[in-house]
Amino acid sequence: MQNRISKTLKATIINLIVAFLVILIIIGGVRLAFGQKIDEAVTLLNYFTLDLSDKKMTEIVYDQQYGLKSYPEYGAKYADIEIEKIDANLPVYFGSTLEILKDGVGHDSGSYFPGEGGSIIYMGHNSKNVFRRFSELQVGDMIKVTTTYGEFNYEIYDLKLIDEDQADMLPIQRDEEILMVYTCYPFNNIGYTTQRYVVYSKLVK
Amino acid sequence: MSVFKFVLKLILGILMTVSLLGFIAISQIQNTVLNKDYVINMMEEDNYYNNLYSNIINDLKGYIGPSGLDEKVFNDILTSEKVKDDTIKVIENVYSGEEKEVEIETESIKSKLNSNIESFLAEENLVSENKDALDEFENKIVEEYENSIIYSKYYRYAKKVTSKIDLINFVKIGCIIGFAVGVIGIAFINIKNFKKNLSEVMTFVFANGIIIKVVTLYITTKIKIGYITILNTSFSIVLRDVLQDLINSISKIGTILITVSLITIVLSNLVFITKDEDEKK
Numbered sequence: 159m160q161n162r163i164s165k166t167l168k169a170t171i172i173n174l175i176v177a178f179l180v181i182l183i184i185i186g187g188v189r190l191a192f193g194q195k196i197d198e199a200v201t202l203l204n205y206f207t208l209d210l211s212d213k214k215m216t217e218i219v220y221d222q223q224y225g226l227k228s229y230p231e232y233g234a235k236y237a238d239i240e241i242e243k244i245d246a247n248l249p250v251y252f253g254s255t256l257e258i259l260k261d262g263v264g265h266d267s268g269s270y271f272p273g274e275g276g277s278i279i280y281m282g283h284n285s286k287n288v289f290r291r292f293s294e295l296q297v298g299d300m301i302k303v304t305t306t307y308g309e310f311n312y313e314i315y316d317l318k319l320i321d322e323d324q325a326d327m328l329p330i331q332r333d334e335e336i337l338m339v340y341t342c343y344p345f346n347n348i349g350y351t352t353q354r355y356v357v358y359s360k361l362v363k
Numbered sequence: 364m365s366v367f368k369f370v371l372k373l374i375l376g377i378l379m380t381v382s383l384l385g386f387i388a389i390s391q392i393q394n395t396v397l398n399k400d401y402v403i404n405m406m407e408e409d410n411y412y413n414n415l416y417s418n419i420i421n422d423l424k425g426y427i428g429p430s431g432l433d434e435k436v437f438n439d440i441l442t443s444e445k446v447k448d449d450t451i452k453v454i455e456n457v458y459s460g461e462e463k464e465v466e467i468e469t470e471s472i473k474s475k476l477n478s479n480i481e482s483f484l485a486e487e488n489l490v491s492e493n494k495d496a497l498d499e500f501e502n503k504i505v506e507e508y509e510n511s512i513i514y515s516k517y518y519r520y521a522k523k524v525t526s527k528i529d530l531i532n533f534v535k536i537g538c539i540i541g542f543a544v545g546v547i548g549i550a551f552i553n554i555k556n557f558k559k560n561l562s563e564v565m566t567f568v569f570a571n572g573i574i575i576k577v578v579t580l581y582i583t584t585k586i587k588i589g590y591i592t593i594l595n596t597s598f599s600i601v602l603r604d605v606l607q608d609l610i611n612s613i614s615k616i617g618t619i620l621i622t623v624s625l626i627t628i629v630l631s632n633l634v635f636i637t638k639d640e641d642e643k644k
Binding site: 162163165166169170173174176177178179180181183184185200203204206207255256257259260283284285288341342344346347348349350351352 | 373376377380381421422424425426427428429430431432484489491492493495496497498499500502503562563565566567569570573574577585586587590591592593628629632633635636637640
């Protein structure tokens with residue numbers, strides 16, 4: 159009986175060794191042939207994952223010489239914008255979804271942050287609690303942005319009216335710190351607006 | 364056993380394993396993602412229609428900010444029943460395999476919205492100086508609703524996939540043939556020692572089970588399925604559940620294959636060795 163068991167065990171081990179050989183050949187072959195594509199697919203799928211449990215509000219780290227070393231999470235409030243002339247004091251969120259714009263001012267995620275020395279694009283609705291008095295702004299008025307890492311003051315130097323689709327084409331550069339804030343135009347319109355009113359301002363301190 | 368026979372068995376074994384893997388994967392995909400009733404049932408279980416209805420209403424409110432209107436213009440412009448009916452219409456169209464694109468009735472939404480806007484303007488003593496802006500606003504709302512129900516980009520992609528169901532069935536048949544060729548080939552090689560067949564075939568079934576477990580483990584550790592977020596929360600919940608269900612059912616098959624094949628290998632070896640010894644005696 160013992161002999162039979164040991165023979166059975168031996169035969170089974172041989173079967174398992176063959177099985178693992180097949181497994182190695184198949185997995186190795188697949189890795190060799192499609193390894194890169196599999197990694198790309200995993201990366202792409204993980205791009206669509208949003209694990210809020212391990213997402214802490216990233217503290218923005220600012221370096222005078224090198225600019226920002228870490229950025230806020232998309233949708234997070236990271237600053238306040240104050241425009242004394244029109245009595246506006248609003249929260250600034252990183253991102254520009256309709257959801258964000260319901261609560262305050264959105265920061266175009268394709269633009270720079272205050273202190274980075276480039277183009278910063280903010281936007282807000284022309285509703286009563288956001289930028290309804292935007293038309294009162296003039297060249298020379300000040301805009302103050304208070305972030306979690308510092309205070310930045312900008313002076314308005316130009317005001318322009320552009321078409322809705324041109325808002326996506328506002329110039330992004332890193333030669334000079336320019337804050338562009340826009341809202342829908344006409345200000346007292348009823349219905350859908352197809353124009354945007356842009357205020358251009360330069361960093362003064 | 365000659366090296367040639369061993370290599371030939373290995374090749375046939377790989378063919379069997381790959382074919383069985385393909386068959387299991389296709390069958391499970393057909394039972395879940397490609398099964399209209401399963402998808403509709405999953406949406407029902409995940410309260411998809413009510414969640415989508417709330418999402419749409421919430422998204423529409425985003426248009427209020429610059430419009431000079433009030434959120435109450437959206438009162439009763441749509442119901443969760445309409446959202447459900449339209450969603451099922453889209454799903455049925457996707458799984459029908461027809462080229463014709465689905466048409467969503469939006470005239471009732473536009474008409475109710477228009478009536479609400481007029482009431483609001485009258486209540487607030489407001490006059491719209493630009494009729495085009497109001498029309499454009501109504502069109503945007505209807506467009507937003509259609510996009511939320513259809514998800515144009517994904518809808519067209521899904522239609523493309525379901526239109527190839529025949530091809531998927533063809534591949535499935537190919538897998539069955541591949542598996543059969545493997546079994547017959549091994550039986551042919553073992554023609555002089557036919558009793559070994561069962562344990563050898565089961566060896567490759569065991570390999571199959573292990574590969575399934577490795578792949579599912581790889582997917583679940585590398586991809587955070589529970590956190591996949593595409594389009595909106597309601598859609599993401601359904602997608603996560605469908606994927607998780609698919610992975611779980613494939614993994615369960617892997618466990619069954621490993622258990623059954625391992626028991627069969629041991630038993631058939633025991634029976635084969637016992638008979639062999641009895642014959643020698």
